[in-house]
Amino acid sequence: MANNAMAGLDRILTMELVRVTERAAVAAARLRGRGDEMAADQVAVDAMRSELNRLPIRGTVVIGEGERDEAPMLYIGEVVGSGDGPAVDIALDPLEGTTICAKNLPNSLAVIAIAEKGSLLYAPDVYMDKIAIGPGYPAGLINLEASPAENIAALAKAKGVPVGEIAACILDRPRHAKLIEAVRATGAAIRLIGDGDVAGVIHTTDPDETGIDIYLGTGGAPEGVLAAAALRCIGGQMQGRLLLDSDEKIARAATMGITDPNKIYRADEMARGDVLFAATGVTDGNMLAGVKFNRDSIETHTLVLRSSSRTVREIKARHQDLDKF
Numbered sequence: 001m002a003n004n005a006m007a008g009l010d011r012i013l014t015m016e017l018v019r020v021t022e023r024a025a026v027a028a029a030r031l032r033g034r035g036d037e038m039a040a041d042q043v044a045v046d047a048m049r050s051e052l053n054r055l056p057i058r059g060t061v062v063i064g065e066g067e068r069d070e071a072p073m074l075y076i077g078e079v080v081g082s083g084d085g086p087a088v089d090i091a092l093d094p095l096e097g098t099t100i101c102a103k104n105l106p107n108s109l110a111v112i113a114i115a116e117k118g119s120l121l122y123a124p125d126v127y128m129d130k131i132a133i134g135p136g137y138p139a140g141l142i143n144l145e146a147s148p149a150e151n152i153a154a155l156a157k158a159k160g161v162p163v164g165e166i167a168a169c170i171l172d173r174p175r176h177a178k179l180i181e182a183v184r185a186t187g188a189a190i191r192l193i194g195d196g197d198v199a200g201v202i203h204t205t206d207p208d209e210t211g212i213d214i215y216l217g218t219g220g221a222p223e224g225v226l227a228a229a230a231l232r233c234i235g236g237q238m239q240g241r242l243l244l245d246s247d248e249k250i251a252r253a254a255t256m257g258i259t260d261p262n263k264i265y266r267a268d269e270m271a272r273g274d275v276l277f278a279a280t281g282v283t284d285g286n287m288l289a290g291v292k293f294n295r296d297s298i299e300t301h302t303l304v305l306r307s308s309s310r311t312v313r314e315i316k317a318r319h320q321d322l323d324k325f
Helices: 003-029 037-052 098-103 148-159 174-186 197-205 221-234 247-255
Strands: 058-063 087-096 109-116 127-133 167-171 189-193 214-220 237-242 275-281 298-306 311-319
Touching: 003 037, 003 087, 003 109, 003 275, 003 298, 003 311, 037 087, 037 098, 037 109, 058 221, 087 197, 087 221, 109 197, 109 221, 127 197, 127 221, 148 174, 148 214, 167 174, 167 197, 174 189, 174 214, 189 197, 197 214, 197 221, 214 221, 221 237, 221 275, 221 298, 221 311
Parallel strands: 058 087, 167 189, 167 214
Antiparallel strands: 087 109, 109 275, 127 214, 127 237, 275 298, 298 311
């Protein structure tokens, strides 16, 4: 990365990136448990956009809430930042787990990743097949083209445990019925989650704490790139394949430079170079506490990661200037 870009990312890393996810998380948290997914998502988008436009960057959203015709969401191709500073790619999800937030269930997050321009996968807003495990295993241990039984057996062997001691995280969706059946047939355990597959993938990085060894299934491509960015910083393996299952989707992907609709991307192909990642809890979860509203303060809990240094910063903040929120 060029020196000026590196300096810019260093500056963002100090506190400015944290404020982006903090503001989005606080905005969404005000609507926790209200049952209105769209309203919670919109206030998170508005708060995140406002903070991004304060940053000294020339940013382009490459993974966002949708594509250009879906504004006023933070759409793919939207330009954000003050216009000064380094040119960067941005992947974001202002409210990862909209349903979770609306129901006030665990693991809803405000999430963003930033990297040097050209470093994040530029793809249409489609589904993605995903598989991920945490760090400490031989490279190439998992493969999207292998069966669930083969991947789980390989992971159990590498971990030195019986298959029955492996736990897989899968989104609870009708489309995963056959996958769930296949995983259960191996004897492995399953943790079904209703939403929030960025958190699901990240949970594989600390199975002793989370009880999750492997993530499997189909979810959004935006969440896939964000999860890959986090794994680049923490460690682990991930593969993703865009589901370009129509001529229209293939054509959209081609306009973004994707020439092979069947390509399987590794984490370091979805998020290359020096990557910064930040996530703030909206609701309480395994990794992060949710926003807490006190009489005279607001408490937030944020994780900030950097790939080049493998730095993990955990920031618990008490905000007493309530006018800023």
